[in-house]
Amino acid sequence: MSKKLPKRSEDYSAWYNETVKRAGLAENSPVRGCMVIKPYGFAIWEKMQRALDDMFKATGHENAYFPLFVPKSFLEKEEEHAEGFAKECAVVTHYRLKADPDGQGLIVDPEAKLEEELIIRPTSETVIWNSYKNWIQSWRDLPVLINQWANVVRWEMRTRLFLRTAEFLWQEGHTAHATEQEAIEETEQMLGVYADFVENWMAVPVIQGLKSPAERFAGAVETYCIEALMQDGKALQAGTSHFLGQNFAKSFDVQFVNRENELTYPWATSWGVSTRMMGALVMAHSDDSGLVLPPKLAPIQVVVVPIYRQPEDLAKINEKVQPIVENLRSLGVSVKIDDDDKYKPGYKFAEYELKGVPIRLGIGMRDLENGTIEIARRDNLTKETLPIEGIEDKIVKLLDEIQDAIYNKALTFREDNTFVVDTWDEFKDQIEKGGFVMAHWDGSAETEDKIKKETKATIRCIPLNSMEMAGECVYSGNESAKRVVFARAY
């Protein structure tokens, strides 16, 4: 922690990469497009997983695990799905290496060629619906409400830590229902779970909406999404929930006998969020000093840095601090005391700023005399000196306050950067400047495509909770039922 980070205002992209690396979240690996998630980053991911997993279970879902490999023939069964993923598939063709007869090292054994190639799952609809064929025979077997935590691979050409990597970690829910209505309700429920999580845990406000047909998941009838705005004015899709209709049931010939004793196809949903959320977390809140973590996802919520010269002073400080730390832990607060003497307090302060620890407590000999402690907030970088007596309650309240403050700051930012636009010139101008641009669109894929080509803006979503209000398409002048959200996006 010697060099400063790049400034967001000067080079947002470099700032992001450096923040991710130097805060110890992740780094690039020599394996093309794959990242290493480092312990501090993984600790945040674990907190995300735990919170989401509890929410999935509270809504009746169970975890399971399906194979990493998708036989090529499975992928081919749902045509749109196949088309959507074929171009980014890692393909296993052989199952053995052997010593190179012409030299040193290993070569692929040509005799160990697979009869059918295996794809590393880019998503698991196919392999899971193939299993559901055996699981679903009667209405009594429905609904099937399953989630999987897994790694997936999509061979991306341009990758970025967390935001776009060849391999990433995610969860994918795959449910089957007796009726269309129930499946749609599930799709919407899980979108709501994601919105709840992203807003209340990650402290990132989102717009809930539908994707345009062109942006739908390959094989879906309808894709719901949550869209967040990053500090550089670009949008980021934080999660998707798909209503799959009967597409996969038909492709994999899954039928069941319904209550009316008729043989019919179940209705499906799938939904996922990934380590991409880690990127959103960094880009939504962090500043030029490093990470800013919402307390609910911070691996360390409070760090205590004793300030001392002599070992006997440290002992005195520890004596004062230890009961406070224990009280905080019993209140469910994660606390670290950093009395490592390899580094000076100033160095440590910068380090915990970089790592986004929400509250830092500093205590020295003068504080001991005065019965005080210094409390520093990471989110707004303010400090104050308070009586040490009863500090635990203050900290617990402050953690909630910080969580809210971070959310409100992001919300204000989004509101300040959401623009209603009615002319094509305004549109182009605003897209160039960034932010969410609310504009009328005529509903045609052609217009959508032209707008994208001319401005690099995509329709982030057709908001769910906005009124129908007719107008004219900002590009074609044709009729439009309501405004949609445009932005450039990650």
Added chain:
Amino acid sequence: MSKKLPKRSEDYSAWYNETVKRAGLAENSPVRGCMVIKPYGFAIWEKMQRALDDMFKATGHENAYFPLFVPKSFLEKEEEHAEGFAKECAVVTHYRLKADPDGQGLIVDPEAKLEEELIIRPTSETVIWNSYKNWIQSWRDLPVLINQWANVVRWEMRTRLFLRTAEFLWQEGHTAHATEQEAIEETEQMLGVYADFVENWMAVPVIQGLKSPAERFAGAVETYCIEALMQDGKALQAGTSHFLGQNFAKSFDVQFVNRENELTYPWATSWGVSTRMMGALVMAHSDDSGLVLPPKLAPIQVVVVPIYRQPEDLAKINEKVQPIVENLRSLGVSVKIDDDDKYKPGYKFAEYELKGVPIRLGIGMRDLENGTIEIARRDNLTKETLPIEGIEDKIVKLLDEIQDAIYNKALTFREDNTFVVDTWDEFKDQIEKGGFVMAHWDGSAETEDKIKKETKATIRCIPLNSMEMAGECVYSGNESAKRVVFARAY
């Protein structure tokens, strides 16, 4: 749940497979050698994960995540390691599919051939030590204490649910230390953690020991293991902890400046347990009625089955049962009430026996009148009718009792099936009958190999906690320092 399971005494292997499938733990997938872990099985695995993860963190380890792909050149760097894994590698050679120009469907795009093939990790020493090169420069960076929960692939020709599958789930710890002594201590500490978990959570007694050189992990200086005995008299290796010396540090050129300001190589360990433990859990305890789960790992510890004819009777029963269920839950017991009216109580009883739920409570109208409840133990299939008053405390105690009883039963079984043998004829005879056979071995790989060829028995381990007591090798008659454990094994 109509058909009975095969009997262990008649066809142990069929009994195992049917138990795993019908209890809803796992099933084979159409993807060669890969299994689907079903929700009930996965719930047990999650309990295992949570307990182990807590133990890893309590011993100072952090989780991280490294790439799925190992470049072929990484595998080649440590010669023994490469040799050990080359024959079972799933190899990614291409990164794209395309529409078949000669017909329907997809083919591998020959233009999307990777310059260097990628192996799906069979284990991650290589990819992790490649990262450690950047993480370790000074003694201040040590120790590095990292664990990863991940899927790995080893292309096995003959697979069996949980016991041997091409893809399996596991954790792999990878640590780096400044001194040899510290690394050996870590290796032994983690073996102890595994033994603690397997004995105290899985209720399976284990022998801790060292592998013979021939059975060592490819690339290790020393492999420690825990060995358990299954009900059919075969051994199962439940976990391994490897002291890797400086082999991987040297192969990946990882050096650090020690406290004496010298550039030197760190010392390494790696250690892992996998979904194979699920197989051990089933085979150690279960019986001809299905699973027997130790309470600490049972997803449902107590099931309540109301016995009633009329809906109003159910309401009365529920009124009585609900506060008990809430009390139990507040005591940390996981309870399910099964008042599903699709099935009869007799069917449900058999189903929960099959699923190994440790305690079943049955309550009918007569019980309501008498103030009683029927309590059935899964482990010994006994039932008794007890006053319902204060039943919660009884249940909490009984769960502990059952945990102990299951362990003690397995321990007695192991003791009854551990044989000390001194002649070659006795040896062959006993190996044929099964069990752990304690015999002298001259320490040579040649003898070990001949014994294996003649009897299919392997040296499971050289026990850590047994006295040196000289004798003569059961095969060669040569000198031997102590007895080792032989068995046929999974």
